[in-house]
Amino acid sequence: xxxxxxxxxxxxxxxxxxxxxxxxxxxxxxxxxxxxxxxxxxxxxxxxxxxxxxxxxxxxxxxxxxxxxxxxxxxxxxxxxxxxxxxxxxxxxxxxxxxxxxxxxxxxxxxxxxxxxxxxxxxxxxxxxxxxxxxxxxxxxxxxxxxxxxxxxxxxxxxxxxxxxxxxxxxxxxxxxxxxxxxxxxxxxxxxxxxxxxxxxxxxx
Numbered sequence: 001x002x003x004x005x006x007x008x009x010x011x012x013x014x015x016x017x018x019x020x021x022x023x024x025x026x027x028x029x030x031x032x033x034x035x036x037x038x039x040x041x042x043x044x045x046x047x048x049x050x051x052x053x054x055x056x057x058x059x060x061x062x063x064x065x066x067x068x069x070x071x072x073x074x075x076x077x078x079x080x081x082x083x084x085x086x087x088x089x090x091x092x093x094x095x096x097x098x099x100x101x102x103x104x105x106x107x108x109x110x111x112x113x114x115x116x117x118x119x120x121x122x123x124x125x126x127x128x129x130x131x132x133x134x135x136x137x138x139x140x141x142x143x144x145x146x147x148x149x150x151x152x153x154x155x156x157x158x159x160x161x162x163x164x165x166x167x168x169x170x171x172x173x174x175x176x177x178x179x180x181x182x183x184x185x186x187x188x189x190x191x192x193x194x195x196x197x198x199x200x201x202x203x204x205x
Contacts, residue, residue, distance in 0.1 A: 003142055007154060010137040014155045017129075018162050023084075023197045027119065028163055030091075030190040031112055032170035034183055039112035040170070044163040046116025048156045053121065055155065058130040059138075059148020073124055077201055080122035084198030087115070091191030125201070 024047050032040035120126060130152075138147045 003139055003147070006137040006139055006142075006147075007150065010133075010151050011154050011158065013133065015158055018155070018158045023119065023123070023194065024116075024159075025166065026190050026193045027116070028166050029170055030186055031107070031115075032167045033174065033186055035107040035112065037167055037171060038109050039107040040163075040167050042107075042109040042112025042114075043116035044160065044167070046113040046118075047120045047163075048116075048159050050117050050120025051126065051159060052149075052152050052156055054126050054130050055134065055148055055152020056145075058127065058134050059145045059152075073128075076122065076124040076127075080119075080124060081198045081202035083118060083122050084201065085195050087119075088191045088194030088196075088198060091187045091194065123201070 028040055028043055028047075031043045134148055134151060137151055138144055
């Protein structure tokens with residue numbers, strides 16, 4: 001397979017992965033509806049920077065450590081699980097009256113960016129996906145580091161496009177979805193989803 005063919009094939013695979021509902025989708029939608037577009041774009045760019053980092057690490061051969069070493073993988077897995085459970089429980093247990101206070105300052109871009117980046121980097125399944133998939137799409141004659149960066153870049157572009165649609169949808173529906181009752185419901189649902197991902201990450205090999 002030549003370089004162009006590899007890129008198109010990889011783009012098709014990660015397109016399906018991108019639009020499949022998961023942790024990133026839940027986090028982006030919830031942040032957009034509750035904290036606004038600025039914070040949501042912080043989450044998006046944090047997630048995509050994490051994706052790019054995993055791609056570069058894989059191409060450089062460093063993230064293969066997590067595939068070869070059970071201890072390294074377990075340490076990262078438990079750290080990621082603890083972070084997700086903590087974040088989900090905060091959504092479930094935070095008093096909604098405080099969240100709805102007109103004096104509360106918006107979360108802002110920086111906080112959203114940190115949340116997206118940490119969530120992505122502490123998810124070893126992203127690294128495992130790249131370790132398993134990326135080498136299959138790097139032709140033998142291609143420079144591995146540059147090709148890995150290019151493929152991760154394709155994933156990032158698709159993630160940005162999908163996130164734009166999610167945030168656009170949330171903006172169009174904001175009048176209804178930002179009512180107090182709906183916000184409480186969204187926080188509870190998203191909190192349960194994120195805690196579920198954390199528990200699954202902790203106990204799944």
